[in-house]
Amino acid sequence: MSEPSRRGPYAKGVARRQQILREALAAYAESDSSGPSLRSIAARAGLSERGLLHYFPARDELLVAILAERDTADRASFDADTPLDDLAAVAAHSARTPGLVRLFLEMSAAAPDPDHAAHGFFTRRYRDLREVVARKFRRSGGGNPAPAVDPEFAARILIAASDGLQAQWLLDPSLDLTADLSRLAKLLESAVSR
Amino acid sequence: MSEPSRRGPYAKGVARRQQILREALAAYAESDSSGPSLRSIAARAGLSERGLLHYFPARDELLVAILAERDTADRASFDADTPLDDLAAVAAHSARTPGLVRLFLEMSAAAPDPDHAAHGFFTRRYRDLREVVARKFRRSGGGNPAPAVDPEFAARILIAASDGLQAQWLLDPSLDLTADLSRLAKLLESAVSR
Numbered sequence: 001m002s003e004p005s006r007r008g009p010y011a012k013g014v015a016r017r018q019q020i021l022r023e024a025l026a027a028y029a030e031s032d033s034s035g036p037s038l039r040s041i042a043a044r045a046g047l048s049e050r051g052l053l054h055y056f057p058a059r060d061e062l063l064v065a066i067l068a069e070r071d072t073a074d075r076a077s078f079d080a081d082t083p084l085d086d087l088a089a090v091a092a093h094s095a096r097t098p099g100l101v102r103l104f105l106e107m108s109a110a111a112p113d114p115d116h117a118a119h120g121f122f123t124r125r126y127r128d129l130r131e132v133v134a135r136k137f138r139r140s141g142g143g144n145p146a147p148a149v150d151p152e153f154a155a156r157i158l159i160a161a162s163d164g165l166q167a168q169w170l171l172d173p174s175l176d177l178t179a180d181l182s183r184l185a186k187l188l189e190s191a192v193s194r
Numbered sequence: 195m196s197e198p199s200r201r202g203p204y205a206k207g208v209a210r211r212q213q214i215l216r217e218a219l220a221a222y223a224e225s226d227s228s229g230p231s232l233r234s235i236a237a238r239a240g241l242s243e244r245g246l247l248h249y250f251p252a253r254d255e256l257l258v259a260i261l262a263e264r265d266t267a268d269r270a271s272f273d274a275d276t277p278l279d280d281l282a283a284v285a286a287h288s289a290r291t292p293g294l295v296r297l298f299l300e301m302s303a304a305a306p307d308p309d310h311a312a313h314g315f316f317t318r319r320y321r322d323l324r325e326v327v328a329r330k331f332r333r334s335g336g337g338n339p340a341p342a343v344d345p346e347f348a349a350r351i352l353i354a355a356s357d358g359l360q361a362q363w364l365l366d367p368s369l370d371l372t373a374d375l376s377r378l379a380k381l382l383e384s385a386v387s388r
Contacts, residue, residue: 033306033364084383087352088376094360095371101360102306108357109303112227112296130349137345137386146340146384147377151331155324156369157355157378158278160362162285163302164354166295170227175350177289182282183341184351187385189278190340192331 017055020045020062021069028066028099035099038062060117064107068121070100084136112170123171146191154188211249214239214256215263222260222293229293232256254311258301262315264294278330306364317365340385348382 023044027036038059042052056062074090094101111122161184162177169175217238221230232253236246250256268284288295305316355378363369 084352084379085376087356087379088372091356091360091375092372095363098364098367102303102364104357105303105306105361105364109296109299112299126353129353130346133349133352134345137348137383140383140386144380144384147380149377149381151328152324153374153377154331155327156359156362156374158281158327159320159323160358161351161355162281162358163298163361164356164358165350166285166288167299167357168350168354169289170292170296170299173292178282178286180347180350181285182279183343183347185278185281186338186341187343187381189331189334190338191381192334 013055016045017065020047020052020055021065024062024066025069025073025100028097028103031099033098033102035103058117060107060110063103064117064121067100067104067107070097071125084133084140087133108167111167119171126168126171148193149188149191151192154192158185158188207249210239211259214241214246214249215259218256218260219263219267219294222291222297225293227292227296229297252311254301254304257297258311258315261294261298261301264291265319278327278334281327302361305361313365320362320365342387343382343385345386348386352379352382 020041024036024041027041027044030036038052039049042049045052053059053062056065074093107118108122110116111118113119158181162181165175165177165180169177214235218230218235221235221238224230232246233243236243239246241248247253247256250259268287301312302316304310305312307313352375356375359369359371359374363371
């Protein structure tokens with residue numbers, strides 16, 4: 001085998017992986033919440049299903065790589081310098097791709113298994129994302145008046161935060177679920193119907 | 195076959211199911227986040243694995259029934275009359291049973307599939323829980339001073355709520371992810387480091 005170089009087979013493999021991931025994101029963008037089949041992703045990339053899996057060690061590795069590629073694409077619109085409120089723009093993007101939302105949920109449910117392809121990705125993702133978002137709050141926090149919120153909003157958020165924190169806690173048991181939820185309940189209570 | 199009666203085979207089946215679910219919760223309470231095997235739950239109930247599945251149409255039906263049984267047990271300590279802050283006590287219970295937290299996450303990832311055993315359970319659970327929690331906020335909200343929060347707390351909550359809201363939204367696409375997250379970001383910003 002020839003030495004890998006920028007123009008050699010290694011670079012070709014990298015370029016092909018990138019192309020597959022771009023096609024996969026495009027396929028998810030056109031799909032409903034059940035997501036596209038591996039076969040249809042492969043077809044878009046001009047490959048058979050077996051040919052597709054030649055570029056990724058296993059099916060789950062491909063699925064995690066698709067989520068990582070979405071993060072890279074989202075980061076273009078949400079990085080350390082964009083304001084906090086732009087996280088909502090990322091959510092709006094999610095709302096247009098329910099298949100990726102469901103894939104995210106499935107992989108996050110698999111992530112607590114240390115042998116699963118999603119374990120490292122989710123552990124790093126939560127750690128890095130918490131840092132980036134905390135830095136934004138440090139810059140922008142304080143001074144603004146609290147918005148008034150309705151009880152239904154408060155309920156959705158408290159339940160959502162409880163579920164989402166448990167997913168983070170499975171990967172980082174040092175988080176204090178009880179303290180966080182108790183403080184959030186107090187914060188929401190203070191803002192309800194003012 | 196004899197007519198089912200309180201003392202007949204039907205009642206016996208119900209009692210046996212209840213016993214299996216109690217044993218399952220006890221097995222989860224003693225397990226780490228990977229959870230107990232079906233075999234060990236069966237053994238606690240004096241059954242083989244095949245015998246265990248005689249009482250539930252399928253494995254997933256048993257797993258969803260275990261989550262429903264946990265909710266019933268939690269409801270004893272968290273119902274419509276207990277104050278909001280007691281949701282934190284439910285979280286504290288979760289923190290002692292990581293296997294159930296992981297089972298919850300796995301089943302909630304499967305719930306968007308309308309044919310999955312978890313679909314009806316999670317759809318009802320979110321709807322009912324949102325109502326109960328909103329009623330609590332309606333009673334208790336307003337008037338209290340907002341607690342000061344640190345940027346790391348704000349980051350954990352915003353990320354958790356984003357993930358948790360997406361799980362609710364997959365089951366109820368009428369939820370407005372973007373509006374909810376934007377409002378939560380503003381509420382957290384107003385409370386950071388005051």
